[in-house]
Amino acid sequence: MKIGLEIHVQLPTRSKMFCSCPAVGAAGPNEHICPGCMGMPGTKPSLNKEAVVIGIKIARLLNCSVPDTMWFNRKIYFYPDLCRHYQITQYETPIAQKGVYYLGKKPIRITEAHLEEDPGTVTRSGDGSLTDYNRSGMPLIEIVTEPDLSTPAEAREFLTALLRDIRHVIDLPDDGERTIRADCNISMAGSERCEVKNVNGLKNVERALTYEAVRQTKILKAGGKIARETRHYDAERMVTTSARKKEYAGDYAYVCDPVFGKVDVKSIMDGIEHKESPKNMVARLVSEYSIDVRIAEQIVNTSVGLAELFEHLAKNVVADMALKWVTGPISSSWKALEKDVVARTADITDIVIRQRDGEINDVECAMLLKALITGKDVDAVRKGGADLDALIRKAIEENPSVADDHKKNDKAMNRIIGIVMRESGGAYSSSDVVDAAKRILDGL
Numbered sequence: 446m447k448i449g450l451e452i453h454v455q456l457p458t459r460s461k462m463f464c465s466c467p468a469v470g471a472a473g474p475n476e477h478i479c480p481g482c483m484g485m486p487g488t489k490p491s492l493n494k495e496a497v498v499i500g501i502k503i504a505r506l507l508n509c510s511v512p513d514t515m516w517f518n519r520k521i522y523f524y525p526d527l528c529r530h531y532q533i534t535q536y537e538t539p540i541a542q543k544g545v546y547y548l549g550k551k552p553i554r555i556t557e558a559h560l561e562e563d564p565g566t567v568t569r570s571g572d573g574s575l576t577d578y579n580r581s582g583m584p585l586i587e588i589v590t591e592p593d594l595s596t597p598a599e600a601r602e603f604l605t606a607l608l609r610d611i612r613h614v615i616d617l618p619d620d621g622e623r624t625i626r627a628d629c630n631i632s633m634a635g636s637e638r639c640e641v642k643n644v645n646g647l648k649n650v651e652r653a654l655t656y657e658a659v660r661q662t663k664i665l666k667a668g669g670k671i672a673r674e675t676r677h678y679d680a681e682r683m684v685t686t687s688a689r690k691k692e693y694a695g696d697y698a699y700v701c702d703p704v705f706g707k708v709d710v711k712s713i714m715d716g717i718e719h720k721e722s723p724k725n726m727v728a729r730l731v732s733e734y735s736i737d738v739r740i741a742e743q744i745v746n747t748s749v750g751l752a753e754l755f756e757h758l759a760k761n762v763v764a765d766m767a768l769k770w771v772t773g774p775i776s777s778s779w780k781a782l783e784k785d786v787v788a789r790t791a792d793i794t795d796i797v798i799r800q801r802d803g804e805i806n807d808v809e810c811a812m813l814l815k816a817l818i819t820g821k822d823v824d825a826v827r828k829g830g831a832d833l834d835a836l837i838r839k840a841i842e843e844n845p846s847v848a849d850d851h852k853k854n855d856k857a858m859n860r861i862i863g864i865v866m867r868e869s870g871g872a873y874s875s876s877d878v879v880d881a882a883k884r885i886l887d888g889l
């Protein structure tokens with residue numbers, strides 16, 4: 446089985462790709478349109494440089510080469526989702542060319558990634574078709590992989606890792622305003638490939654591919670042939686349905702777009718600062734601080750900000766203490782800290798240094814960190830902590846077998862956690878109860 450993906454990511458620019466209409470925040474259909482993105486005669490598109498900068502950042506993430514100059518093409522087709530009757534895209538000179546992205550140790554080759562504009566959305570209703578042009582002209586990058594993925598689960602894993610990296614290096618907010626969708630190409634051994642268009646969401650990518658693998662295998666086993674075609678995924682029924690015979694590039698007329706001329710990419714590229722991708726950060730934390738890869742993954746997955754705090758503490762205190770406090774009380778209160786982490790880093794470092802130097806013990810250190818992060822008074826945290834400890838000790842006394850079971854099985858303490866959560870009526874966060882129960886049971 447061979448799987449290749451075409452991933453469309455809407456880029457986080459402030460305005461559309463070739464006009465100054467805002468890219469997000471439309472109150473209703475056709476709010477963000479102008480003569481330019483409506484293709485009125487006499488208008489001339491102008492290129493949004495921000496989209497080129499973001500394209501270069503993605504090219505670098507994919508280990509692709511970037512041409513010194515590039516141009517745009519017109520892909521001519523007639524459909525109501527684009528008023529101009531052609532889409533501005535790239536054909537001969539994509540902004541990212543021939544790269545590779547590693548999934549663990551496995552290389553997944555990247556054919557190319559090109560910039561293009563999104564068309565509008567057409568909704569069919571009882572009265573006919575409704576067209577909303579808010580999306581028309583939104584900047585997109587389309588990333589095309591070689592068919593190097595071997596299973597639907599691997600395709601999902603690849604997409605998960607890639608999207609985490611893309612989100613970080615281009616600062617793509619996860620606010621639902623910008624869509625990410627994938628076209629999934631799949632072929633069974635020696636057979637034609639089918640393309641499932643416009644699949645939204647990681648789970649759906651895996652489901653659509655699994656459905657196709659089963660469908661195609663059945664046809665081949667019965668002696669049939671797979672027709673090369675485009676299919677749709679119906680997320681509600683979890684099936685794919687035939688849409689049309691697959692087009693080939695030759696079915697569209699691609700012509701060079703004379704409006705932009707040659708774009709000097711090299712001069713734009715020189716001033717760009719690139720952020721380290723989360724994937725590279727995990728690898729670096731493992732090698733620089735000798736920490737376990739799963740723990741490095743866990744920290745970076747919680748947040749790159751948490752990983753940066755870990756590095757700061759590791760450099761200013763020591764790595765194993767940094768790890769202990771970052772994976773313990775700091776990560777359990779991360780939601781409260783996330784926004785102010787930069788402003789509080791110095792105070793957090795001071796507390797951990799005092800613990801390292803023996804001025805305060807572990808319990809005191811945890812309490813001070815918690816007070817700092819949550820903004821609560823130290824005495825209130827101390828009293829809350831003491832009350833919580835008392836509740837846990839009482840629950841253990843009433844269920845004496847748990848202490849023995851805990852030595853054999855980590856899950857045994859769930860009984861204590863359940864009792865305490867119930868009796869305290871939700872006064873403590875579950876992560877606080879888990880931390881305290883573990884600390885007390887470990888100490889018995």
Ligand SMILES: [Zn+2]
Pocket residue numbers: 461464465466477478479480481482483582
């Ligand atoms: Zn516009």
